[in-house]
Amino acid sequence: MDLKNTIIQLAEAAGASGSEDDAAELALAMLREYCPDAAVSGGNVIGSLGVHREGRPKLVLDAHIDQVGFAVTAITDEGFIKVGNIGGLDRRLLPAQPVVIHGKSDIKGVICSVPPHLTSGSAPVPEISDIAIDTGMSKNELEQTVSLGDSITFDAACRDLLGSRITGGALDDRCGVACLLYTLELLKGQETAYNVTVIFSVQEEVGERGAKTGAFTIDPDIALAVDVSFAYAIGEDESKCGYLGGGPMIGVSPSLSREISDSLMAAAEAAEIPYQTEVMCGLTSTNADRYAVSRGGAKACTVSIPLRNMHTPVEVIDLTDVELTAKLLAEFIKEG
Amino acid sequence: MKELLKELCLIDGISGDEGAVRDYIISRVKDYCQYSVDDLGNLICFRKGRKSPKKKLMICAHMDEVGFMVTYIRSDGTLRFDCVGGIDPSVIIGRRVRVGKDRISGVIGSTAVHNLSREQREKAPSVDSLYIDIGAASKEEAEKHVFLGDCVYYDSEFTDLGEHCVKSKAIDDRAGCAIMIKLMQEKPDYDTYFVFNVQEEIGLRGSAVSSFSVAPDFAIVLEATTAADIDGVTGEKRVCELGRGPVVSFMDRRTIYDKELYKLAFDLATCQTKTMIAGGNDAGAIHISGKGVRTISVSVPCRYLHSPSSVIDMSDLISSYKLVKNLSKRIPLL
Numbered sequence: 001m002d003l004k005n006t007i008i009q010l011a012e013a014a015g016a017s018g019s020e021d022d023a024a025e026l027a028l029a030m031l032r033e034y035c036p037d038a039a040v041s042g043g044n045v046i047g048s049l050g051v052h053r054e055g056r057p058k059l060v061l062d063a064h065i066d067q068v069g070f071a072v073t074a075i076t077d078e079g080f081i082k083v084g085n086i087g088g089l090d091r092r093l094l095p096a097q098p099v100v101i102h103g104k105s106d107i108k109g110v111i112c113s114v115p116p117h118l119t120s121g122s123a124p125v126p127e128i129s130d131i132a133i134d135t136g137m138s139k140n141e142l143e144q145t146v147s148l149g150d151s152i153t154f155d156a157a158c159r160d161l162l163g164s165r166i167t168g169g170a171l172d173d174r175c176g177v178a179c180l181l182y183t184l185e186l187l188k189g190q191e192t193a194y195n196v197t198v199i200f201s202v203q204e205e206v207g208e209r210g211a212k213t214g215a216f217t218i219d220p221d222i223a224l225a226v227d228v229s230f231a232y233a234i235g236e237d238e239s240k241c242g243y244l245g246g247g248p249m250i251g252v253s254p255s256l257s258r259e260i261s262d263s264l265m266a267a268a269e270a271a272e273i274p275y276q277t278e279v280m281c282g283l284t285s286t287n288a289d290r291y292a293v294s295r296g297g298a299k300a301c302t303v304s305i306p307l308r309n310m311h312t313p314v315e316v317i318d319l320t321d322v323e324l325t326a327k328l329l330a331e332f333i334k335e336g
Numbered sequence: 337m338k339e340l341l342k343e344l345c346l347i348d349g350i351s352g353d354e355g356a357v358r359d360y361i362i363s364r365v366k367d368y369c370q371y372s373v374d375d376l377g378n379l380i381c382f383r384k385g386r387k388s389p390k391k392k393l394m395i396c397a398h399m400d401e402v403g404f405m406v407t408y409i410r411s412d413g414t415l416r417f418d419c420v421g422g423i424d425p426s427v428i429i430g431r432r433v434r435v436g437k438d439r440i441s442g443v444i445g446s447t448a449v450h451n452l453s454r455e456q457r458e459k460a461p462s463v464d465s466l467y468i469d470i471g472a473a474s475k476e477e478a479e480k481h482v483f484l485g486d487c488v489y490y491d492s493e494f495t496d497l498g499e500h501c502v503k504s505k506a507i508d509d510r511a512g513c514a515i516m517i518k519l520m521q522e523k524p525d526y527d528t529y530f531v532f533n534v535q536e537e538i539g540l541r542g543s544a545v546s547s548f549s550v551a552p553d554f555a556i557v558l559e560a561t562t563a564a565d566i567d568g569v570t571g572e573k574r575v576c577e578l579g580r581g582p583v584v585s586f587m588d589r590r591t592i593y594d595k596e597l598y599k600l601a602f603d604l605a606t607c608q609t610k611t612m613i614a615g616g617n618d619a620g621a622i623h624i625s626g627k628g629v630r631t632i633s634v635s636v637p638c639r640y641l642h643s644p645s646s647v648i649d650m651s652d653l654i655s656s657y658k659l660v661k662n663l664s665k666r667i668p669l670l
Contacts, residue, residue, distance in 0.1 A: 080567035090449035092460055093430030096643035098495075098503065108495050110503055110645040112566040113427055117614040118573055123426055125458050132567035134639065134647060136501030159432055159441040159491070161471025162481060167432065167443045234414060234467050235447035245473060308469065310450065312430040314443035316469060 001185050003178060003326075004166065004319055006030065008158045010174035014102050016069030016086045017203045019151035022102075023170075024065050027177050027200045034184035035198060044214045045200040049184060052195035059194035059333065060220035060298075061183065062211060062287045063176030064204030064227065067169070068311050070131075070152040072101065079139045080132035081109065083152060087205030088311055091125050097313065098155040099133060103146035108155060109135040156313035164319040165244065171315040173204070175305055176226040179322045179329075186330035193335045194222065204287055211287035215294030222260060223291030223300040224332075226325065228317070229278055231306035242306040244318040247274035248325040251302030255283050255292055260301040267332045273324055278304060303329065337657070338502065338650055340364075340517060344510035348434070348489040350403030350420045351538045357399040361513060361532055365520045369530065378546040379532040385524040389668035394529040394552035394629075395519065395660065396543060397512025397559070398536035398618060401505065402642045404488035406435065406468070409479060413472030415442070417488055419463055421537030426460045427643035435470060436486035442470040490644035500650050501578070507646040509536065511636045512558030515657045519664070526668040536618050540590070543618035547625035554597070554630050554667045556660055557619040560648065561585075561610065561635035572611035576637045578649040580608045582656040583635040587613050590620025597632035600666060605659040608637070630670075634660055 010030075015023030020043065028045045031038040035047025045065065052058075068087035075081055081101065095113030100106050112132045114123060133152070135142060156169030177200050184198065197218050202210035204227075215223065229249050232241035242249040250264045268275040283289050284302050292300040305325055308316040349357035358379050362371065369381040379399070402421030409415055415435070429446045444466050449457065468488065472478035490505040497503050516530050529550045535541035547555065565577035576583045584601040586593055586609060601607050623631040636656050639647040 076567055078567065082567070088449055090430070090446065090452075091457065092426060093446060094426075095424070096427040096640045096645045097430065098492075098645050108497060108503070110497070110640060110647055112568075113424070113640045113643060114566070114569070115562045115564050115575075115641065116422075116424055117562065117575070117612060118564060118569065123424060123460055125426070125460055130568060134497070134566065136497030136503075136647065136649070137499075141498060157432075159443075161441055161443075161469070162477060163471055163473060165471030167441065167469075167471075230448055230451065233445055233447070233469065234410075234412070235465065236451060240451070308448075309430070309443065309445040310448040312446065314430050314432060314445060316443060316445065316471070 001182060003182050003322060006181060007175050007178040010177050011158055011168040011170045014153050015066050016151035016153050017066040017206045019102060020066050020202045024200065027065055030181055031198060041217060042213050043202040044210050047198050049196040056195045057221040059196050059222040060218050061180050061196065061198045062201055062223060062225045063180050064173045064287060065177060065200040066202050066205050067153060068205050072146055072148055072150045072152065075139050075142050077139055079137050079142055080134060083131055083133065085128045090312060093312060094126060094131060099152050100155045101146055102151045105145055107135055107145060109133040154313035165316055166319065167314050167316045169313040169315060171317050172228045172307060172310055175317050175322050176228060179226055179305060179326050182326040183329040186326055187333060191335040192333050194333055196333060201287060208287050208290045211290040215291045219295055220291065220298050223288060223298045225286045225288035225302050227286045227302065227304055228307035228310065229304035230310065231308045233308045242276040242278060244306050245320050246276045246306065247321060248328050249276045249278040249304040249306060251278050251280060251284055253280040253284055256288060256301045257299035260299050264301060264303065264328065264332055268328050271331045273328050275328065337514060337518060337653060341510060341514045342494045344513050345494055345504040345506045349399055349401060350487050350489065351400040351535045353487045354399040354534045358532065361517060364517050368520045374545060374549060376542050376545055377534040378542045380546055380550060381530040383520050383524060383528050383530055385526040385528060387526050389526045391553040391668050393526065393554045393664060393668050394531055394550050395516060395556045395664065396531040396533055396618060397516055398509045398533040398542065399513060400534055400537050402537050406482055406484055406486045406488060409475050409482060411475050413474045413478040415468040415470065415482060417468055421642065423642055425463050425466065429461060429466060431644055432491035433468060434489045434491045435468065436482055440470055440481050442468040445469050492644035497647060501647055502650060503645050503647050505644045507638055507648055508560035508641050511560045511648060511653055515558050515660060518657060519661060525665045528664060533618055540618050540621035544621040547622040547629060551626050552629055555622045556663055557617055557622060557631060557633040558660065559617045559633055559635040560638040560641060562615060562641045563637035563639050566639065575610050575612045575614065576608050578637050578639065579651060581606045581652060582659045583608055583610060583637050585610045585633060588616050589614060590616030591623050591631065593632055594630040597630060601632060601659060601663065604662045605655065
């Protein structure tokens with residue numbers, strides 16, 4: 001598989017939390033290549049790798065398929081679309097940002113920006129309730145295509161940066177989805193030490209809800225949440241970040257299984273895969289939090305891909321990190 | 337007209353770097369005029385008309401758009417930059433840009449919202465705190481691709497919005513350039529100077545010298561001007577509105593316009609005027625050039641001016657073109 005192309009296809013598909021259909025359908029078709037039984041269950045895309053045998057522990061590989069965005073809450077008489085946020089958004093970068101409204105068909109729009117002559121000095125950061133979207137259409141025209149509750153995402157195409165880095169929207173966590181697909185590619189023809197189930201879960205950005213029901217459905221012994229985490233950049237606290245190109249960030253936290261964290265690090269060292277340790281002192285704000293306490297509990301851990309500018313239309317990753325993360329997961333999962 | 341505007345908007349040309357825009361315009365007008373390029377880069381075209389009037393008319397627009405320049409390469413491979421022209425930082429964070437002659441892609445990133453304090457979330461960042469990330473892992477890697485002084489352009493698509501609006505970068509003032517190209521391709525009633533100026537966005541520099549060289553009696557300045565007809569803004573604060581025709585100002589921060597020309601515009605067409613005294617354009621340099629030039633400006637109302645996502649209504653572009661055409665038939669007779 002072409003890893004970069006897979007990431008770009010997934011990142012450019014639409015799937016705000018609760019409206020993941022486009023991205024989920026694409027991911028489902030991709031997953032079927034490796035897991036013929038893959039299907040949508042309660043919104044989540046779930047597939048099992050090979051034949052699950054008695055006596056092997058059940059391991060789930062999770063990446064979330066949703067992304068942050070907006071929901072249409074009203075259409076004004078003048079034809080502006082009012083919105084609510086889906087997930088955590090940086091309101092500072094919303095003015096004049098291009099978006100796509102996912103109605104009966106996709107409609108392009110621009111978030112209104114108040115010109116400088118109306119603000120004395122620096123413009124205040126808008127509240128979400130102040131945000132309106134300009135589509136160049138009248139209320140009447142819009143109502144043919146757009147309904148209240150329709151989702152809106154940033155209009156963000158992917159671009160190559162220097163070296164092996166790329167930028168785009170929704171790399172959080174479509175690069176994790178692609179990473180799991182690549183892991184399955186690496187495991188082709190290999191015996192695994194676990195009964196492996198893959199889940200592309202919905203509604204992570206609004207509180208890990210897809211993972212909660214997915215964890216109940218799959219009932220794993222071990223759960224690896226493959227998400228993104230903060231890569232160091234100017235303005236970030238270096239002590240709380242990984243580095244782009246530094247390899248997978250293995251989580252260590254009271255809420256995670258130290259046994260799994262240690263085994264992942266041992267697997268990385270044995271296979272000479274560079275990795276970074278990400279210490280979190282409580283919950284992880286990833287799907288791992290859900291798996292750990294589902295049903296009778298599971299040994300959960302995070303394996304994160306470093307990413308800059310999280311939740312913006314210009315997220316940045318290094319493809320090397322996605323590759324190394326997949327290699328680590330494959331090493332951990334294969335038998336022997 | 338839309339195709340012409342699209343081609344013009346998609347050419348990159350920030351102030352001081354208008355060469356590609358000028359080359360394109362020359363390719364479109366060279367068969368219709370005598371032209372020269374002055375020392376600053378202004379393109380001065382003389383278009384022969386059916387008649388030669390006693391008074392000299394100049395129609396102008398500016399070729400440059402706002403953007404950035406690379407001022408420093410940091411040890412981590414990211415680029416410091418400064419704005420060329422007036423840009424609100426809130427319309428550049430979280431955007432893609434293209435850097436230098438090779439147009440390598442970059443992004444203007446920002447600290448993840450998760451890691452901002454409550455105060456930081458409520459305050460637009462200053463340009464000084466922003467940087468361009470081109471994916472370089474080190475200063476050495478960046479230096480292979482980027483030089484200090486490299487121009488940086490918005491990476492923005494030209495898109496239809498609804499049935500009659502379009503969204504793009506650089507509509508200010510490629511809209512004016514588009515109107516002029518179309519006018520030049522038709523034979524005017526009277527001899528006319530068509531001037532495509534440089535460096536408007538950094539302080540009306542090009543028009544100061546081109547208006548001296550041409551020394552017109554009358555000038556029509558074509559522009560795109562701020563429309564604030566957005567949700568939550570009412571009354572005079574809207575300044576002007578999309579879909580209501582050309583904007584003809586009586587006054588802005590740089591010019592008090594010729595009253596007879598102002599009245600003539602309203603006699604000739606359905607126009608609107610700005611309901612706040614704000615902004616300024618090349619008229620500011622032109623109307624006080626030499627012994628003085630009787631000047632009018634005709635602007636296309638534009639939302640989100642100077643952002644990568646400026647929006648205009650194509651009907652305003654067409655009606656502005658018609659108004660300028662009619663003005664050019666009448667002004668030389670004054």
